[in-house]
Amino acid sequence: xxxxxxxxxxxxxxxxxxxxxNCAYSNSASDYFIWYKQESxxxxxFIIDIRSNMDKRQGQRVTVLLNKTVKHLxxxxxxxxxxxxxxxxxxxNRSWFSGGYNKLIFGAxxxxxxxx
Amino acid sequence: EAQVTQNPRYxxxxxxxKLTVTCSQNMNHEYMSWYRQDPGLGLRQIYYSMNVExxxxxxxxxxxxxxxxxxxxxxxxxxxxxxxxxxxxxCASSPTAGGAPxxxxxxxxxxxxxx
Numbered sequence: 001x002x003x004x005x006x007x008x009x010x011x012x013x014x015x016x017x018x019x020x021x022n023c024a025y026s027n028s029a030s031d032y033f034i035w036y037k038q039e040s041x042x043x044x045x046f047i048i049d050i051r052s053n054m055d056k057r058q059g060q061r062v063t064v065l066l067n068k069t070v071k072h073l074x075x076x077x078x079x080x081x082x083x084x085x086x087x088x089x090x091x092x093n094r095s096w097f098s099g100g101y102n103k104l105i106f107g108a109x110x111x112x113x114x115x116x
Numbered sequence: 117e118a119q120v121t122q123n124p125r126y127x128x129x130x131x132x133x134k135l136t137v138t139c140s141q142n143m144n145h146e147y148m149s150w151y152r153q154d155p156g157l158g159l160r161q162i163y164y165s166m167n168v169e170x171x172x173x174x175x176x177x178x179x180x181x182x183x184x185x186x187x188x189x190x191x192x193x194x195x196x197x198x199x200x201x202x203x204x205x206x207c208a209s210s211p212t213a214g215g216a217p218x219x220x221x222x223x224x225x226x227x228x229x230x231x
Contacts, residue, residue, distance in 0.1 A: 008156065034217045043120070043206050043222030044159070089158055093217065101147070101166065101213030102220070106158030 008087060010111040019077040021110045023090030028071060030092035034104070035064060035075045038087045047075070047088075077112075085114045118143050120223035122207050128229045129197055137192045137226050139207030145221075147213040148190040152176065152203040153225075159206065165190055166213050197230040204228075 013019045025033065032051045036044035050057040050064045050073075057064050063076040073090050090107040120141045129135055141148065149164035151174075161174030165184040179201055181193040190209075194201060204227050210220040 032217065041224070043208075043224050045222070046218045046220065049217045091158075095214055101164070102210070102215065102217065104159075104161070106160070108156050108158045 008109050008111045010113055012113045012115060013080050015080060015082060015114055015116050017080055019080045019112055021075045021088050021112065023073040023107050025071050025073055025092045027092060027094060028068065030094050032093050033066060033073050034091045034093065036089045036091065038089065044089060080114050082114050082116065085112055087111050120207055120209055120221050122223040122226045124226060125224065126227045130231050131198055132196050135194050135197060137205060139190045139223060140188050141209040142188065143209065144187065145209035145211050148207065148209045150182065150192045151206045151208065153206060154203050199230045202228060202230045
């Protein structure tokens with residue numbers, strides 16, 4: 001597998017439990033925020049995003065919460081499954097800053113380990 | 117199948133030996149970019165391209181070159197690789213530069229080691 005996860009914080013959960021992965025972002029003017037999942041040997045895969053004018057968005061088994069007061073983003077995964085084991089990245093998008101194109105700033109990532 | 121492909125997937129080379137990592141997408145996307153991923157740092161953008169013959173520097177462009185002669189291809193060139201370029205590289209593409217985030221696709225990655 002890839003070594004990018006060796007220095008990452010790790011969240012260990014039991015299969016079936018809910019997982020919460022946290023992320024702090026830096027720029028209060030970012031226009032939306034994205035969560036990516038990266039499995040070993042693969043590129044990042046889009047999970048869910050949330051616009052800066054929202055505070056909650058739900059997808060299938062996932063919920064993203066945005067707290068702009070403290071610049072905090074979280075990803076909640078319900079009923080975590082072994083297939084959820086991966087590295088999760090948050091990213092903030094600053095299209096206003098870059099003149100209209102998507103400028104992604106990635107966090108360092110969190111490894112989620114799901115145990116049976 | 118819609119995809120971004122990169123070659124090679126793994127490469128070990130020596131300092132100073134020029135190399136090219138290819139990236140190709142089959143989705144007719146206008147926007148393509150290269151990132152490097154290092155432990156504890158997430159992904160950082162190296163270069164991006166808005167369309168054919170339009171490229172610009174990202175956050176960490178030093179030591180890299182790119183070209184965009186065709187819409188589908190966006191090769192990353194290391195003219196004189198150094199050990200600090202040892203990293204995991206990802207190519208990404210999306211329909212347009214300002215498209216929705218769920219329309220961006222990442223390639224599988226290229227693990228480069230420079231000795």
